[in-house]
Amino acid sequence: MKKSARPLALVALLVSAGVLFAHHGNSAYDETVRVPIKGTVTEFIWTNPHSQIYLDVKDSSGKVVKWGIETNSPGILTRAGWTRRSLKAGDEVTITLCPAKNGQPVAYIGSGDPGTKVVFADGRQLDFVDKTVEKTVDKTVP
Amino acid sequence: MRILVLVLLAALPLAAQNAAKKVEDASGPAPRAADGKPSLSGVWEIPYTPNMLRGVAKPPFTVWGEQDFKSYDAEKFDYAANCLPLGWTRLMNTPMPMEIMQEPNRIAVLFEAWQTYKVIPTDGRDHPKRVDPTWAGNSVGHWEGDTLVIDTIGFNDRTRLDTIGHPHSDQMHTIERLTRTDSKHIAYEITVTDPKVYTDPITNKRVFTLRPDWELMEYSCEENNKDVREGHIK
Numbered sequence A: 001m002k003k004s005a006r007p008l009a010l011v012a013l014l015v016s017a018g019v020l021f022a023h024h025g026n027s028a029y030d031e032t033v034r035v036p037i038k039g040t041v042t043e044f045i046w047t048n049p050h051s052q053i054y055l056d057v058k059d060s061s062g063k064v065v066k067w068g069i070e071t072n073s074p075g076i077l078t079r080a081g082w083t084r085r086s087l088k089a090g091d092e093v094t095i096t097l098c099p100a101k102n103g104q105p106v107a108y109i110g111s112g113d114p115g116t117k118v119v120f121a122d123g124r125q126l127d128f129v130d131k132t133v134e135k136t137v138d139k140t141v142p
Numbered sequence B: 001m002r003i004l005v006l007v008l009l010a011a012l013p014l015a016a017q018n019a020a021k022k023v024e025d026a027s028g029p030a031p032r033a034a035d036g037k038p039s040l041s042g043v044w045e046i047p048y049t050p051n052m053l054r055g056v057a058k059p060p061f062t063v064w065g066e067q068d069f070k071s072y073d074a075e076k077f078d079y080a081a082n083c084l085p086l087g088w089t090r091l092m093n094t095p096m097p098m099e100i101m102q103e104p105n106r107i108a109v110l111f112e113a114w115q116t117y118k119v120i121p122t123d124g125r126d127h128p129k130r131v132d133p134t135w136a137g138n139s140v141g142h143w144e145g146d147t148l149v150i151d152t153i154g155f156n157d158r159t160r161l162d163t164i165g166h167p168h169s170d171q172m173h174t175i176e177r178l179t180r181t182d183s184k185h186i187a188y189e190i191t192v193t194d195p196k197v198y199t200d201p202i203t204n205k206r207v208f209t210l211r212p213d214w215e216l217m218e219y220s221c222e223e224n225n226k227d228v229r230e231g232h233i234k
Helices: A008-017 A074-079 B002-011 B014-026 B063-071 B088-093
Strands: A035-045 A052-058 A064-070 A092-099 A106-108 A117-120 B042-045 B098-103 B106-111 B116-121 B138-144 B147-153 B173-182 B185-193 B202-210
Touching: A035 A064, A052 A092, B088 B173, B088 B185, B116 B138
Parallel strands: A064 A106
Antiparallel strands: A035 A052, A035 A092, A052 A064, A092 A106, A092 A117, B042 B098, B042 B202, B098 B106, B106 B116, B138 B147, B147 B173, B173 B185, B185 B202
8 A cells, every 4th residue: 555645744743733623613723814825735635524735835945844734525625616636746836725823834725714725836726616506596694 | 675676677777687587587486395385305505604603792691601611622622523423503504515305294304514314203293201312402393384493402411502612501492494485595593592501592594505406425524533533632
C-alpha cells in the first residue's frame, strides 16, 4: 500500500492544534476573516465527514510550510460541483480560507463560510455555491 | 409581498411581465398525496442553522440554562465530534439534505447527515404512556388542516439544540409545523419548551427548498475523524 504523502510533521501539528471538525463546533477557526493563501497541492483526500486539502506554501523567507485545510463532506462538495479529482498533487492554487485562531497552518473552507474558495492559476474556481440547477427559487429564511 | 409583486408587474413592460410570470409559474400549488393531504415527499434542502437563537437579543434562560451555556466549550467535549447521535434538533439544523417519504399513516424522514432516519406515525396515536429517553425523542405527527405537526418528547439530556451549544434537558418538548406553501417550499417552524433551561418557548422558522435533482449521498462521521480517533480531542 502506498504510504500517504502527508507529512508526519503535519499530523503532529494537527495533534497539537486540537483541530475541531466542522460537523460539530467550528470554534478552532476564525470564521470572521478570509485569508488568501497561495501554494501547491500535495494531496486531496475525498472523505467523510470532512475532505482535506494539503498544501505546500512558501513563507516570506522561502521556507515551505505545510498547510492542512479541512473542507466539506463529499456529498456537499458534489452538489457544489466538486469531484474527487477536482484537486491533484502539483496544482497551483490560491485558497481563500478561515485560518486557525491559534496561528497554526491549519484552516477551514466550506459551505458555511461564504467567500471561501479555491482558485487555480488559470482562473478556474472551486467554491461552495450549489451547481446542480439554475436557481429560480427564493431561499430567503424569514 | 404579493401586492408588491402585482404593483411591480403593473409597472413592467409586457415582455418583462412574461419573464416574471415564467419564474412565478415555476412554483405551482402544493401537490397532494392520494389521501388528499399535502405531500411533503421529496429531497429537501434545509438551511444550515448552527444557532437557533440567532437574532434573539436575550435568550430566556433559567439560571441553570444560562450557567450551562456559559460553561459550554465544544473543544473540551462535543458529543457530535465523537460521532454520537446528533439529536433531533441538530439533525434538522445540518447543511445536508433531508428526504421525506410520506405514507397515509406514517412519515419517514431520512437525513444525509449521520445517514440516519426517523419514522413518525401520523395515524392518530399519542405518545406511549411511558417514554424512555432517547437521542432523537419520541415523535408523533398529526395534520392540522394542511400543516403537519410533529410533537416530540422523551429526549435524553446528552445532546444540544444546535452547533453553538444551546442547552436542553430531558424535559424538552418540541413542536414542529411543516406547511408545503407551494410545489417547491416547506415553511418550517419549531417551538422548543424546556422549563429546566428556558423560561419561555423558543421558536425558530426556516424555509425548506425542494431539490428534485438531488439525492441523499453516503455519509460517515467516523471515516476520517482523525482527531477523536487518535485521542487528541475529547
